Amino acid sequence: MASKAWFAFHLTLLAASLIFAGTATAAEPAGTRYYLKGKEISAAQYQAIMLFNESYGTFREGKYEQAAESLRRAVSLNPDMAEARCNLGLVLARLGQVDESIQQLKQCISQFPDRSEAWATLAGVYQGSGQLSEAVAGYREFLRRFPKDEMAGKAACLIKDLEKELGEQASVAKSLKPGEKEDDYFPYTTYNCVTKWPSEKMPLKVFLNEPTAGNFPPNYRLEFGRALKDSFEQWSERSNNKVSFDFVDSAAGADIDCLWTSDITKVTRPSERGEAKIAYSSRGIEHVTIVLLTCAITPDENRLPEHVMHTACLHEIGHALGLMGHSPHPSDVMFCSVPAADQKHQISPADAATLQHLYLSEVLPVYKFHEGQVNPNDKIVLNNEGVDLAQTGDFRRAAEKFEASLKLDQGYGAARNNLGAVLNNVAIQLMESGNWQESESCFKRAMTLQVKESNPAKRASTMRNYSCLLRRLNRPAEATKMETMAQSLVRPPVTSLKPR
Numbered sequence: 001m002a003s004k005a006w007f008a009f010h011l012t013l014l015a016a017s018l019i020f021a022g023t024a025t026a027a028e029p030a031g032t033r034y035y036l037k038g039k040e041i042s043a044a045q046y047q048a049i050m051l052f053n054e055s056y057g058t059f060r061e062g063k064y065e066q067a068a069e070s071l072r073r074a075v076s077l078n079p080d081m082a083e084a085r086c087n088l089g090l091v092l093a094r095l096g097q098v099d100e101s102i103q104q105l106k107q108c109i110s111q112f113p114d115r116s117e118a119w120a121t122l123a124g125v126y127q128g129s130g131q132l133s134e135a136v137a138g139y140r141e142f143l144r145r146f147p148k149d150e151m152a153g154k155a156a157c158l159i160k161d162l163e164k165e166l167g168e169q170a171s172v173a174k175s176l177k178p179g180e181k182e183d184d185y186f187p188y189t190t191y192n193c194v195t196k197w198p199s200e201k202m203p204l205k206v207f208l209n210e211p212t213a214g215n216f217p218p219n220y221r222l223e224f225g226r227a228l229k230d231s232f233e234q235w236s237e238r239s240n241n242k243v244s245f246d247f248v249d250s251a252a253g254a255d256i257d258c259l260w261t262s263d264i265t266k267v268t269r270p271s272e273r274g275e276a277k278i279a280y281s282s283r284g285i286e287h288v289t290i291v292l293l294t295c296a297i298t299p300d301e302n303r304l305p306e307h308v309m310h311t312a313c314l315h316e317i318g319h320a321l322g323l324m325g326h327s328p329h330p331s332d333v334m335f336c337s338v339p340a341a342d343q344k345h346q347i348s349p350a351d352a353a354t355l356q357h358l359y360l361s362e363v364l365p366v367y368k369f370h371e372g373q374v375n376p377n378d379k380i381v382l383n384n385e386g387v388d389l390a391q392t393g394d395f396r397r398a399a400e401k402f403e404a405s406l407k408l409d410q411g412y413g414a415a416r417n418n419l420g421a422v423l424n425n426v427a428i429q430l431m432e433s434g435n436w437q438e439s440e441s442c443f444k445r446a447m448t449l450q451v452k453e454s455n456p457a458k459r460a461s462t463m464r465n466y467s468c469l470l471r472r473l474n475r476p477a478e479a480t481k482m483e484t485m486a487q488s489l490v491r492p493p494v495t496s497l498k499p500r
């Protein structure tokens with residue numbers, strides 16, 4: 001059972017401050033005096049706090065532009081207000097203004113290196129914007145400075161997950177040919193295994209498990225159910241008819257079942273919005289349970305927006321369909337983290353292309369080939385399997401292997417020459433069994449493949465065999481022509497005929 005999920009990152013929204021306004025006394029006619037935690041503060045400081053408090057409310061309502069404006073004003077009134085600068089960094093990240101967000105958080109850290117939340121939020125923004133190395137370094141620094149912080153466990157967990165992602169990305173990147181342009185992230189998503197639903201399972205039976213009124217898990221909303229169903233439909237649409245779903249009324253017999261819960265222990269790690277628990281074997285995927293959390297998992301989440309749940313559904317369904325590993329690009333729904341920007345995310349062209357690639361008939365399931373099993377989607381492996389089969393005399397199955405190898409790379413000379421050679425043998429077997437028509441097309445294909453064969457003896461052998469068939473077919477003129485061609489190929493070089 002493999003478990004795939006989506007890492008949320010850490011953002012800390014600092015809570016509003018309490019202000020006590022004092023009353024002016026006769027001795028101090030300047031007006032109202034303000035106190036914060038028992039200390040008197042200036043009017044500018046007071047205004048900054050009021051703006052900060054205002055932004056706290058607008059942020060939680062998702063009004064990020066408005067929150068950013070209040071926080072900018074607060075920071076200009078009181079540049080020493082760490083909370084305002086930290087929250088400004090967070091709001092800017094939500095608005096997708098990553099560079100400015102990072103700049104604000106760095107400034108906050110340089111002014112107030114003891115504010116743990118600024119360090120954690122900075123690492124989180126790096127993570128959510130796809131800068132995974134910086135995120136790991138950020139969480140490490142956070143742990144070094146604040147080992148007893150309540151967020152330390154989660155940071156350690158994120159470091160482990162992100163390092164694993166980075167390690168896989170690096171090893172896939174290394175295996176790609178220089179300059180090789182990929183329209184999809186197939187090598188990344190299949191790093192640990194290639195698995196998918198067998199085509200005969202389509203349409204997949206999906207039990208959405210929509211909670212009924214009165215039985216809603218805490219924080220569940222009807223639009224979440226709609227987001228889930230819509231996400232299934234979107235993947236189906238973008239799969240180029242490779243994947244389809246049939247929604248069923250019961251978990252019994254369902255291929256994919258879904259679980260809505262606010263119980264955080266139902267997912268493997270505390271940083272997950274959802275999780276796809278995938279059971280698969282060497283035949284492919286056998287069953288998936290998708291767990292979706294209805295509760296807040298980062299401190300800045302108040303009312304979980306529908307589009308965040310929608311993206312989480314798209315992501316977990318992607319795993320459930322066999323996109324086991326993550327995309328290295330933050331613009332794809334199969335990126336490893338919740339995006340920093342609070343925007344609606346859709347299946348990207350690369351997401352769709354990767355799913356379609358996975359469901360090509362020549363892509364075969366591989367059960368954890370990184371743990372010892374060979375990868376049958378590798379042209380060299382397929383060629384070698386063909387060679388083994390040819391040596392046992394199983395020319396037909398050998399030919400299938402070479403064909404599969406060539407399908408992956410039409411320019412692969414070894415597989416082409418080998419296919420030419422075994423088709424010669426297949427053609428002889430067909431000729432001997434009286435299947436002359438099929439035998440002839442086999443010889444012809446073999447000769448086409450052998451055009452670039454560097455060993456003329458092999459080409460000549462195929463031609464001679466074909467000429468035998470032509471004689472049986474009572475086409476002597478063609479047979480003679482073929483023999484002459486074969487002879488010209490293997491005629492010894494003139495120099496060797498020189499007498500000593």
Ligand SMILES: [Zn+2]
Pocket residue numbers: 004005006007315319326335336
């Ligand atoms: Zn995931």
